Amino acid sequence: MDILETQASVTYDKNKQEVLVRTKRRKIMGPFSAIGRLSTDKSGEDDIFDLLDQISKGAISLFRKFKSLRDENNNTLCYVLDQMSQSKRVLFGRYLRELRNKDIVRITLREMVAHNPQRPYVFSKSSYMINPNLIKCWDYEDSEALWGQCKR
Numbered sequence: 001m002d003i004l005e006t007q008a009s010v011t012y013d014k015n016k017q018e019v020l021v022r023t024k025r026r027k028i029m030g031p032f033s034a035i036g037r038l039s040t041d042k043s044g045e046d047d048i049f050d051l052l053d054q055i056s057k058g059a060i061s062l063f064r065k066f067k068s069l070r071d072e073n074n075n076t077l078c079y080v081l082d083q084m085s086q087s088k089r090v091l092f093g094r095y096l097r098e099l100r101n102k103d104i105v106r107i108t109l110r111e112m113v114a115h116n117p118q119r120p121y122v123f124s125k126s127s128y129m130i131n132p133n134l135i136k137c138w139d140y141e142d143s144e145a146l147w148g149q150c151k152r
Contacts, residue, residue, distance in 0.1 A: 059098040075130040106150035114142035
């Protein structure tokens with residue numbers, strides 16, 4: 001994420017007789033900086049719009065549900081299927097397969113470790129992760145490490 005705002009504070013140190021200027025940078029995720037880099041040429045990787053254009057309307061609807069349920073810190077979510085009928089579970093599986101084939105969503109393992117091995121991530125059985133390169137999250141470095149451990 002880019003640094004969008006900088007704050008400066010000016011103080012006077014009486015002991016050293018100096019003027020100190022301290023800058024503080026804040027990371028702000030604006031309304032459109034939450035999506036990954038957009039491709040402008042045909043030779044580059046597909047961006048989120050290219051990938052969503054290649055999947056069915058039902059898979060897009062499932063992705064929209066996943067996006068609304070995701071944890072903004074690491075792009076993980078839990079989607080419970082207990083209340084669904086058998087026909088809806090079959091459709092869910094088909095749409096999930098489409099999202100997984102395009103590498104938009106992956107299935108998380110029960111326990112995964114990112115940068116801090118002292119703090120492993122523990123997920124429930126029906127947990128998924130949205131590609132952090134397509135939808136940015138606050139803990140991008142951890143999410144990228146977790147993404148590499150998820151099942152394709």
